[in-house]
Amino acid sequence: MQNKGPVSEYILKHYKHFNAAALVDAAKGYEKHLAEGKKMLISLAGAMSTAELGISLAEIIRQDKVQIISCTGANLEEDIMNLVSHSHYKRVPNYRDLTPQDEWDLLEKGLNRVTDTCIPEEEAFRRLQKHIFKIWKDAEENGERFFPHEFMYKMLLSGVLEEYYEIDPKNSWMLAAAKKNLPMVVPGWEDSTMGNIFASYCLKGELNPSTMKSGIEYMTFLADWYTEQAEDKGIGFFQIGGGIAGDFPICVVPMLYQDMEREDTPFWSYFCQISDSTTSYGSYSGAVPNEKITWGKLDINTPKYIVESDATIVAPLIFAYLLNW
Structure with missing residues (x-):
């Protein structure tokens, strides 16, 4: 093991019990x-891109400490929005005290609130829209189809956004992923802002839905990727938050084992979930890892961890440990 930096040494010294010990x-x-x-999948739910997880996640990508990412459409686009319009974001530290009228005033100013941070409509969403639409349209006219993240990679690698950069580009995890052509799955992309915008062009007859590859195609891609990469070792699963970003990819193992009847498919070989969701009433996000054994996702002997805490605090600390910071 390499020598650890001051952040890692701090958590090793002080994080001895309870959720702190689970983190270590x-x-x-x-x-x-x-x-x-072995290889690792990271899943991103919540608003981790707006929380600027890219500051640590981008380096995790560059150092090959993750081999595939599953994320929501919001996390896919919001990292790029932060890259190109950071100075226009507005912090609202007193968000707990806002009245409905205060919220309406933010709407009229084009400020879409995510907890204590407002994303600027014009500088973020619309700035990306004109560029991504051209890439969508060019693909359609050429008879090409791509996944949502592949279109985003094309936009980033084309350089058309560079004039707008407002943060150090090394802190954009999407830019790091694009440069590595990191495999990705983005389940439920349709409910993101860019997904809504794409749907609006389809409604107006300017784009065809088939230009965008689908969630089923993401699943079949993931099935092939897992089969090729897992060998007999399995892949690790590091889940930040819950929801579709985690539930979609973890299901590929029981699908291969049960539905495809490939009984030599290895289970996920590491599992960690960071979540503050409580275990109750059928909650997927709050389900303890052992429940996943019954669904054919994890083995009895799979190392299992759950850190019941705020992912915006926990994930950067774990990444810092892995990076020897």
């Missing part, structure tokens, strides 16, 4: 998993 155990388990030559 999960970080050590992740490190051991990679040291054994």
